Amino acid sequence: MQNSFSPHIFSRFQPLKNTLVYDCFSNGQNGWMALMPNFTQAPDFDTRKSVVTKDQWPPVMLSSATYRYPGTHGALSGNYSLKISTRPIAGRYEDIPVPGSMGHAIKRMTFHNPNRKRLQFEMWFSYTAEQDRVRGDEDLAGLSENAIRAFGAGFDIQERGNRYFSGIRYLNSINGDITKKWQYISASEVTDNQWAFGTDGDWCKRGVDPQWYGQRYADGSHDGFKDLPNGSQQLCYNETDCKINWIYFRFLIDTQKREYVEFQAQDRVFDMEGIPITLIDPYKRIDGLLNPLIWVENDANRTVFLYVDSVLISQD
């Protein structure tokens, strides 16, 4: 596998002063892996019971984006991207995410700068649905854009006295109806029980893991996300599911103020100055945790894919 690192690649990113991560997936998987439950229970490293089944999110992989008709699409920086996929099974939007209906990648690190302020996530990505079947005989029956419900990226952080999640998702389709708007992570004023879909004793607290926790409602609202003001955007989704275009994504938070600052997708910049981040009491053992997250969710019984060419995480 060739080394695709080159300083000129940074010209398509906008890093802050200190680059923490530059992962180009033509160089390898760089520590990104599927998220899975904690194997901590008796008798044989079993998992704690949870209302959300997390051991069916598929493995992430290095993809050449190879399809039936065009063959290999490749990536932006080389031949390989990190692919996050679902299994071909979905529930309705307002239901608890069913096992396998999401895919999720995570990288695990910790903070190192005691004077840290801003933190930024950038990536070049693309997304598509599997060309597995044609719906009928109407025009464009073989185009399945509305099989992709949502995808997003964010941070799971615990530092200076709080755990908190920040991030942005693109809500592409709700039960088959194209929506195409951005939402940011922000928890509604609900109880831990409500956050875990009416379950007492689920290990998760309100605000943690909004990728799959938090009640969803048929109009697209969500107890874990809020609509980004003026956040409708028609991302570039090509005319057939086997043509993928690489898209720029960037969001910036202030870890001192605990606020969002800015978000960018393609060439559009959204001001998020002053939007608060939901703060949670710290969990045991994980002070300093800095975990970048990327996920995708399907909206039909079809596999959907999120490809990430490269990720740059920086701070100042």
Added chain:
Amino acid sequence: MRQFNAAPLELKKQFKESFQTHPFEAGWASEAIFFIMVEDVSGSNSQLLAEVEISHDGFNWAYEGSVVGPIYEKGLNFIKVSCFGNWLRLNCKIEGDNPGFKLLVQLALKE
């Protein structure tokens, strides 16, 4: 230094019927080993046969020729594969009287 990655295809999951593992792109690697850890077996006359399949698009699949099994008991099993192009999966066939296999399936890739 050589590249290596082990991907968890199934995690301690209880299977009672035949199944196929999640389609996996492995084009960057020249060596592959499917590890099949059988953590538990239930039912009677239960047996598991795992066949390697390859694909040009990740949706249509053909039998590659490598197979392991039949497997009857707990323990670690594996299949080595090379010359597979890009897409790989296992077609796992389960038979028996009320059969059950608790499996951990891992795909180890090396270049």
